[in-house]
Amino acid sequence: MQSDEHTRLSLVLGLAGWVAGLACYVLIEAWQNAWLPDHLLVFASTACLAGMAMFLALTGPAPAGRVMPLAVGAGLVLGGAELWGALRFQNAEAYMAMVYPLLFGALAWLIATGFAAAHLTGQGGWRDYPALFSQSWRVVVNFVVSLVFVGLFWGLLGLSHLLLDIVGLDLMRLLTYFEVLPWVLSGTVLGLAMARVHASAEYISPYLVLRLLRMLSPIVLAVIAVFLVMLPVRGWDGLMQGFSPAATLMAFAAAGVTLVTVAVERSEFDEVKTPWMRSVTQALALTIPGLSALALWAVMLRVWQYSWTPQRLLAVTMACVLLVYGLSYLASVMIQRAWMARIRQANIWMALLVLAVSLAWFTPLFQPERISAQGQLSIAQNGGAADQIDLRELTKSWGNPGAQALSDIQAARPDLAEAIDLARQGRSKPAVDPATRAQRFVEVLPIYPSGRLDPADLSEIRPYLITKWLAACERTIAAGPGCALFVTQDGATGPRRAILFTRSGTNIVEAIHLERRAGKLGTAGATFSLDGPMRLDDRTLDALHRGEAKLVSREIQALDVGGRSIFAHN
Template structure:
């Protein structure tokens, strides 16, 4: 069998590397030391190298990813080619890490720790690229040619995939056992074990050693890998007929239905891309290494043929949906990434459809044989696309900012429709620069209201530290809060003592209202409720209907005295409040007292005159 031969070749390569287990053990310990030192450097107060962004992020990415290549490669290829491949991979990963740091304008400890925890998308993309590249490099070294045999590619890729899955499960269970042990000791009031496993100096080495152990055990037990792989492929392959029926039913319904419901979902592109990726995955589960005995079941062959042909309309619909969104709203980071996915899927689709055309008989020995070349070429294309997305060549943030600003300058995008939050937090350093320029930008086509609104919104977005309304970033001083508040009528200032009282109120301490630090604009309306009373203040967060009424007592101390429900979409009401044009009016309906609580009846209809 071809697979058995490749396994034997791998075993011989492993024998030529002395002390594979010792090598993996040392790599795991070195990685643990590196990760621990980086984690300590990023702990507040940050120390070198966490204070040098262009150095820290590349170090995090290299120490997190490159040792995994050594763990896998130590049992696959000999020492010299492995060292050369690791050197090349280190340079590439470090370069990508440098760009990841240079493109961001936030503090490095946050960047570095997010990468260390694996939550940063760059780390995921780089890890996926390294998985593909390692397969291509290892197979090329073993067979000494640029395009190794497809059974070799199949064996290496699926072996690494199964190893990765089993390693993740092993490490998860490993930590589950540790926490179970800590819980058992806690029953006896012994907390030492729980405190021990929570220390970085224990947790990091324990994890890296567990990973190394899992990789080594799965590597020296080829029968385990073959059994797990055969079981997984058999199970997954039987999902292909089901998915083929579902996709054909979906595509067959389109001529009788309008496509409008599909476009209105706002996630059609994503869903179609996922369906195409799953089809390709299941087709490969059926095809495996191309051996006839592995694809002898007619149902799977027919499903693979139908699935390969169904890729064409699926990918075409995904491209169409993406084109409609780009035409309406321009490019975003997510749409640039989706375009890269669609480009890669288009190559897969062309190759798979051509494979069906070249071998139209599903029962023939050459069924989908062209799939092998397609997979090899597409793997290289995916690596090229990843390098483009992770470098300035096609950085999604740079492309998004350039497109949105071009649409704004061309007049196709009104300033009030510009997503400043996306520019600021998705556009990296390019978006930061763009929002800063918009704080003072002018255009003869804009009205005074559009210009003022854009300037105030840009200034508010630049102050924000988090797009998700983090309470920890709310203003802590009265002077800082004033940067969020716009006072009306124009030219007026807030009464003395009001801001301090507002900051000290329980409403603000709960992280609500204008003190959340995430509002694009907060409004303070100065109003006079009665001619003989001092002015009151209505505080409203822009875009929200609820507002708060503050009044001073006889001693001049401000208190929260009531709530209002405004209609933020009503222009006449907003203009009247801004200009102080309000008229005290008695209630149409009486208030009700119930258990000492005053209940106010709101009229059933309170529509905006517009």
Template sequence: MNTFRIRAAIGLLQGIALYALYRASDHDGWLSLHPLLFSPLLLAAAFLPLLCQTGLGVLRPARLTAWLAGLAVVVAAIGAHDRWRVGLEHAARADLMPDALTALGVAALLFIAWPLILAGESERRWRASYPAYFDVAWKLGLQLMLSGLFVGVFWLILQLGAGLFSLVGIDGLRRLIGEAEFAIPASTLALSAGLHLSDVRPGIIQGLRSLLLTLLSWLLPLLVLLIAAFLSLLPFTGLDGLWKTGHATMLLLGASGLLIFLLNTAYQDGGEAHGRVISLSLRVACLLLAPLQALAAYALALRVGQYGWSPDRVFAACFVMLGACYAAGYGWTVLRRQAGLSGVACANIGTAWLSLALLAAVLTPLADPVRISVSSQLSRLQAGRVAPARFDFDFLRYHGLRYGHAALLRLKNDAGADGAIRRKAGDALGENRPQPKPPVQAVHPRGLTALPSGFLAQDWKQMSKRMADLPSCLQDGREECDAYVGAYSGAGKQEVLLAEKGASRLSLFQRDAQGLWTLAGTYDLPAACPAPLDALAAGHARTAPPLLPDLEAGGLRLRPRYPYVAQPCPGAGK
């Protein structure tokens, strides 16, 4: 029971932390202006509490704290690097959320590292036995899978309950579960409950694991047969058809990954007795992996030789290296005719450590795929392997992040570079392009020359993700707006009314308590009637009391919606 309370407390604290980060990003708080801090906090809050809960009862509190502190430093460094490479000169406007591949990479790194840590700690040595690694890794994977399923069913029940209550006119539950204040902590608490229930009943995990591995192991002979048939046909069909697909490397790597997975479902912890079919399939699978990896490496080398490195090819190279490690270890085991294929366990452990090293490299500047790609493409251009007219300068500008921007600056300022290269680098940087028109063309009443401080400097594109009703002049600049400055709500504070050219509404903006400009409301304008805008431009607008007051009922504020009544335009027909 004590462990359950601890897990529940961790889940609740995780939910509160995630909700606080959500609020900070959604309401433009001070943390939203610091991506180098926000991204590490988000990654740490998303992953480390799960590790803490799965480590309870396995590690001593002091050891658990030490390991989590070390992993927190690693996660924070990766998160900070992910936002740093976007470019600090754009940090205030950069997307706060870490890149999806970075988040996936952190999840993979932690999922590989944590079983290695837990197994080693359980046996009090830095390298545990293979059965210990196998048990911990499969238990962790199944716990996360079942806990995720538990959360999904939890929300399905809440949605069903909300639907049933709404049938009798009670919408309180629907409103409650739609609020982030409830949804985020409730989800993390449900996840903690799922982790606890799957941990206190180990027989469920072991039974499910045995059933799953048995079922999957019988798919290995089918896959071995298909791959063997494919490889046997290559001498007759040639490789040209394979290269013409354009995705041969990924297809071969996918086949290798599936073969490795099914091979290990049959091998399990190395102590299981196998039937003749499974045993033969295991040995053949160990030998088939090498030609698959050789073909994948060759296909990748051809692409790199033709087009240079790209981020996708860097990731593919990492998978090729891992596959080669598996292939070497598995193949050597079969060729040595070891009983029970004990070398498979050694290959798995060695490849796990190699995968950690590769993940640490690609998630940091050491082997950042974007940095490698920019350097590769730049060297191809400078060596004359690709003509300036065919070079993708936009890749450097829009996908090369900090590294691509720096490369374009070097090309533009290189006095010895070709004139076409310098000109195109300047075009990509936007220096030779016409400057966009300002979103606000005129400021009224007459005599004003500028909008209130901070209005145009605000990041409206970021705010448009949460405010769908913003005028398009603030979102993408498709239309131009006129601005009318005054104290229109009667509060005595400066406000801004924006009217798009030809639009049928006015948008009122007010400054909130944090000093940020927000959309307060809109006013409808009669069609083809310039009188209201002329009056606003002359400073003759005044406040008027509402025709009907708001109503408060059941804790809600109800606002009136008036029936449409056509109003004659003043001065029309004269």
């Protein structure tokens, strides 16, 4: 780039950065001082930040005059989408506290910026995959480099302040005398850094990052292969341990999508050439559907147990998108001929799908708060206990749909009036003394085949576990409470060894091994099934309450109940 062109670009982006910094300061002041209704502030903040960021990202590779209409249009569309979503809430701050406004807003901006860059610089328009691939990665790298430079700039100012402070000069006080100054200074430095990065495109390239990422493919594939081999050997119960396994599976599926995309590159000329790396890429592509399906199943287990929440809807959405990615890659690899070219074309359509899904979350087509609120209302209408209903979330986090569902629950379930009032006050149930809770637990806990339990026996068990088990007892089934204790070895002062069954959710029963040590009962390890994965349901509790459980003599002592054989393992 010629010197005068670089100077002109520096002036344009420096001024744009100055305006962006000033806008950030004004918007923060507007939020703090309520200059506008907060819903309008959501629109203004999103439109301004998205538009300015796109202008900074694309001006340089393309003339400012061509970038400006696209940046303004993208800002208005994204701002309108965020406003549409915020209208579900009386308080826009509660809306912005949700995860998805920022996540899907950022995804929509990144994809839209990539397509805009391809439209401005590619020979084939917005569907020009080489331009879409290279420019999307360049946008990310350029922003990272520029933001690092801004951090270094402020680090230098901090050191300068320390040096000048020795001679009695307070540099930071001078720079912060006007509150707006740090903002406009940061914006200007960011704009100038972006100008230098654009001018040095031949030196600051994403291709080094892409080549380094390729080196991770064999490692990721090896880890996934070990996981998939060991999963049926070790059992599927780990997938039932909440959101964490699903998040890990989705992270590896997303890593697989990224590494496959990096391997197929932007064109046939740039794709991986070595046979073994092509095989690694194929194998990695084939694992993505399995990981995504397992992640989806793990999340759905929580949904079936506890119903929908916006977070679970978000997880299901991400898992479904990754599953579609994986299926498109699977089809491309199975066809074999020109499979890398097919993946490149699939990536274009998948980017459009992700953009559409991201925007749909802000529209009436998909309202996570309403879906979640209706799920909680259904639980209440079916007789669910107060601890099974997310009353606090309905009150504080799910906007207008949550408030409406809470009113419907109050009308349908007068017995929940006290719990609803406490939730509206931001309080949980009044504190209960641990001894009282333990007393209540032993009163409602059925013990089979016979025996007695004293609250003092439970003094070494953590109070939160007693609370959890007591709540399980209240999730009754037709045959009795949602809990039961089967004594496998009795003692003079009470059960010496026992298995505690608790109903943690609808048709989900957990089994915990208890053992007496030093006169007190405590948890003593896991329980295992001799005849398949350890998945117990309401039939197990039903069989216990009907007296159908019995100890059997094998090489190890086991409990036969509900057609299952269970043993305790220390």
